[in-house]
Amino acid sequence: MTNKGLLASDLTISRAEHVLLEGAELELAPSTVTYLYGENGAGKTSLMRCLSGLLQADSGKIHWNGQSITSLDSEYFQDLIFLAHALSMKAELTIYENLSFYAHLRGVKDPRALIDKATLQLGIGQLQNRRFAELSAGQQHKVALCRLVIEPAKIWILDEPFVNLDKGTRHWLANLIQDFAKQGGVVLFTSHHEIAELAIDQRIGIEH
Amino acid sequence: MFSALLKRELMVARRNWIGIVIPLFFFVMVVSLFPFGVSPEAPTLQKIAPGIIWVAALLATLLSLEQFYRSDYQDGSLEQTLLIAGPTQVASAKILAHWLLTGLPLVIISPLLGILMQINHGFTDSTHTWVLMLSLLLGTPTLCLIGAIGMSLALAANRNGMLVAILVLPLYVPILIFGTSTVTASLENFSYNGQLAILAALLMIALVVSPFAAGRALKISVS
Numbered sequence: 001m002t003n004k005g006l007l008a009s010d011l012t013i014s015r016a017e018h019v020l021l022e023g024a025e026l027e028l029a030p031s032t033v034t035y036l037y038g039e040n041g042a043g044k045t046s047l048m049r050c051l052s053g054l055l056q057a058d059s060g061k062i063h064w065n066g067q068s069i070t071s072l073d074s075e076y077f078q079d080l081i082f083l084a085h086a087l088s089m090k091a092e093l094t095i096y097e098n099l100s101f102y103a104h105l106r107g108v109k110d111p112r113a114l115i116d117k118a119t120l121q122l123g124i125g126q127l128q129n130r131r132f133a134e135l136s137a138g139q140q141h142k143v144a145l146c147r148l149v150i151e152p153a154k155i156w157i158l159d160e161p162f163v164n165l166d167k168g169t170r171h172w173l174a175n176l177i178q179d180f181a182k183q184g185g186v187v188l189f190t191s192h193h194e195i196a197e198l199a200i201d202q203r204i205g206i207e208h
Numbered sequence: 209m210f211s212a213l214l215k216r217e218l219m220v221a222r223r224n225w226i227g228i229v230i231p232l233f234f235f236v237m238v239v240s241l242f243p244f245g246v247s248p249e250a251p252t253l254q255k256i257a258p259g260i261i262w263v264a265a266l267l268a269t270l271l272s273l274e275q276f277y278r279s280d281y282q283d284g285s286l287e288q289t290l291l292i293a294g295p296t297q298v299a300s301a302k303i304l305a306h307w308l309l310t311g312l313p314l315v316i317i318s319p320l321l322g323i324l325m326q327i328n329h330g331f332t333d334s335t336h337t338w339v340l341m342l343s344l345l346l347g348t349p350t351l352c353l354i355g356a357i358g359m360s361l362a363l364a365a366n367r368n369g370m371l372v373a374i375l376v377l378p379l380y381v382p383i384l385i386f387g388t389s390t391v392t393a394s395l396e397n398f399s400y401n402g403q404l405a406i407l408a409a410l411l412m413i414a415l416v417v418s419p420f421a422a423g424r425a426l427k428i429s430v431s
């Protein structure tokens with residue numbers, strides 16, 4: 001069956017009695033990269049959390065591949081990778097242990113080759129056995145990005161993925177997003193600056 | 209998926225072993241203070257032993273709750289695991305890991321405290337120790353299951369451990385009553401099967417309700 005993408009209709013989101021979005025319509029088609037922009041506090045993260053099923057919208061519907069995301073929780077959430085501000089890694093575990101945990105959750109039985117590939121591409125291959133807490137902030141960010149290579153998914157929702165990245169890693173991430181979209185993936189990302197390396201198919205702005 | 213969640217909990221705990229040792233140390237220290245503070249006489253200690261050991265086990269479980277949930281919430285891994293594995297599965301894995309790492313050690317070390325509180329008549333008689341262990345084996349999982357609901361609700365309300373204590377302690381009372389009375393009945397040579405059956409029934413109810421309730425509360429906590 002052809003993937004119909006993510007469709008949000010008549011979406012109203014509020015935080016602490018402040019309405020961030022009212023009656024928003026959003027369509028994220030397969031093979032497209034969507035750039036979500038707006039000032040701090042405009043509601044970008046809230047919208048992303050809502051599309052990820054982490055935040056309940058006041059009203060409206062979200063459909064993945066033609067079906068409500070609340071009616072088929074597990075399928076949508078197995079297709080989704082949501083990278084938030086928090087890096088979601090355990091400080092006590094090594095890079096390998098953290099990444100293999102997420103791979104196993106996604107049903108990847110032997111993630112060694114994928115972890116090697118991702119960490120080598122990002123220049124942290126030799127640090128695989130180092131604990132996450134012992135890494136620099138930039139290296140920690142790279143570990144979180146490795147999830148995009150290791151975990152199978154059909155939709156990526158990325159909250160500020162380009163923050164704190166050096167030039168090489170920005171380039172790598174832009175290529176990765178582009179390749180994922182070419183293979184039919186759906187990408188929604190936020191950034192405070194447009195990313196020159198990345199061809200964007202759709203721009204969505206949120207205003208106060 | 210469940211095994212991956214459980215394995216990670218155990219690995220994190222192994223690296224952060226001090227957090228596991230503290231509740232166990234607390235359990236042993238609290239119980240061992242009573243012979244000094246109350247009386248070293250066997251009849252007195254025997255009389256108060258069930259209550260002391262059970263209250264200490266209850267407080268040790270409460271003490272260990274915070275670390276099991278708070279760090280996942282703070283580093284963002286809670287919301288990721290909830291997304292991928294689902295709330296009930298995440299809560300179940302956390303509860304099982306919590307019991308294996310804090311409840312089970314209390315059960316294992318309880319014979320030592322039985323000796324300290326002189327619950328047996330000499331070293332050859334171990335009946336009361338077995339009853340104590342059995343009551344803790346049935347009771348401590350229920351403490352972890354109920355505690356998980358309290359801790360998840362506290363996370364959802366963005367509150368600290370004090371709220372957990374207030375939420376959870378009243379729910380611990382039936383377990384405390386039947387746990388203590390199991391050991392007391394054994395010490396007084398009465399039948400304790402009824403109390404054990406009630407402890408088992410409470411465990412069954414908690415097993416059915418808690419993973420679901422704690423999971424829902426965890427989901428609310430990240431939204």
